[in-house]
Every structure is written in structure tokens, then in C-alpha cells.
Amino acid sequence: MGKDIHQRVEDTLSSIEGMKRAEPDPFFATRALSRLEKQQPEVIIPIRRPVWLVATLCLFLAANIFLLTHETKKTKGDVQSGETSSLQGFAKEYGLTTTSAY
């Protein structure tokens, strides 16, 4: 019985000797191409190292903060000069300048 099992095991082990390759369906290549066309192109991230990613982010933030503060200052200055000139105009119109008042 042991010899019989041993023989069956060896026969089973050699049962795939000389086997042929399995072939895919005839339209395999067409289907693979249509799958490729359906898939979205890979998203390419040019910055791969985290340190560069963080540095770029910091630079972007710094540029934004700079622009924001710069613009705020400019706007404030414009508003102030605008206010002054409108006040002077108002005083001139109604003869309220210091020279004309007294």
C-alpha cells in the first residue's frame, strides 16, 4: 500500500511534465488595449521627496502672506490719502481752511 501511494505521488508530481502553455482568448490584445484607453493617465507628482514638498508649500505660503500684507498696507495708504484729499476738498469748498477761517 505504501509503495502504491509513493507511486501515485510520483506520478502526480510528473503529471505536468511536457504541459503546454495556456492561451488567452483570441481578443485578449484588443481587450487589453481598450482597458488601457479607459484608464485615466497616471497622476504625476513632480516633487516626490517630502522635504521638497514641505519647502514648496512654505514658499507658497510665505509668498501669499507677503502679498496679503503688502496689499493691505497699500490699500490702507490709499484709503488714508484718499480720505485726506477728500477732507481738504471739502474744507476748500466750504471755505473752512485755516487761512480763510480767521
Place this chain on the structure above:
Amino acid sequence: MNELLLVQELKNGNSKAFTQMVEAYQHMVFNTVLSMVQHHHEAEDLAQEVFVQVYQSIHTFRGEAKLSTWLYRIAVTKALDWQRKQKAKKRINALKNIIGLGVKEEQLPDFHHPGIQLDKKEQAAVLFKAMQQLPDNQRIAFILIKTEGLTYEQAGDVLNVSVKAVEALMHRAKENLRKILTNYYVSQL
């Protein structure tokens, strides 16, 4: 078209080169994946994914290995990933069954490789089933050498190990298969 030219055309994004690559390598990729996953429909699906992945990541191919070696590596990795996912699904289903939420899975029929001679079909089905119980590296080596007909050197290139390591893997694979098959035939008595 030779391999170098084909790789260059693939890197240029030429879709005709993609079709040529598929036509040239479809049998080896499909046969490898089929021998591993042992399911015709899934094997076709995975083999297509292999080619799509190769096309999309061809810019990372440095030409240090042959294109066929690279294809084998991706095919083997994809097949292993699929099997891991299947095992995870089975575990979840088993857990669901314990708490009474699962649906009983149907036992898959024996796998019959289409390239096996008719008179050896039954024995080969038993062997393919036994192969599923081998550790991953032993199974890959066994499949590449026995079903794909690669030399030990070629299998070593795919597995990124030496020829001696492949010899050791094959020796252990055969020993393990002998044990599994002996237990199987003893249980059949």
C-alpha cells in the same frame, strides 16, 4: 521589433507598441497568472492589468533586466496580491458566518489547466491544488520552472535570487508537495 526598440516605442507612448507587446508576451503572462490564480476569467483580467501597468510604468524600466523578466515579476506580484485579497475575503466571510451574517461560499471546482494532456488531467488537478499550499517563493519557483519551462537561472532573475537559492526552493517545494500529496492519497483510502 526587437526588445530595445519596443521599450523605446513604449516610452514614447506609442499604443501600437502596446499591442505588439501584448501580442508578443500574452501567452507567458497569461499562463503564469493562470497557474497561480487557477481561475480562467480572473487570470485574463489580471494579465490585462499586468500589461496596462507595464505600459504606465515603462519610464521606470531601466533595462537592467529583460523585458520578459520584468513582465514575469509584475505578473507574479499581481497574482500574489489577488490571492492575498481572496484570502482576506475568505477570512472576513468566515467571521461573518460565525456571527450568522455571512453567505455560505460555494466550493470552487477543481482547476484543470488547458495545456495538460487528457490522460493526466485528474492527477494534474490534484497537483495544482497541492501547489496552493506551498509557501509563496516555493510556489513561484515551481510554477515558473514547471509550467513556464524557465531555466533555474531565468527563474532566479525573476525572483532576484541566485541559482543555488532556486535549487533550494525547488527541492523544498518538491518535498512539501510529496508530503501534501501523500496525506491526500492516504485520506482517500
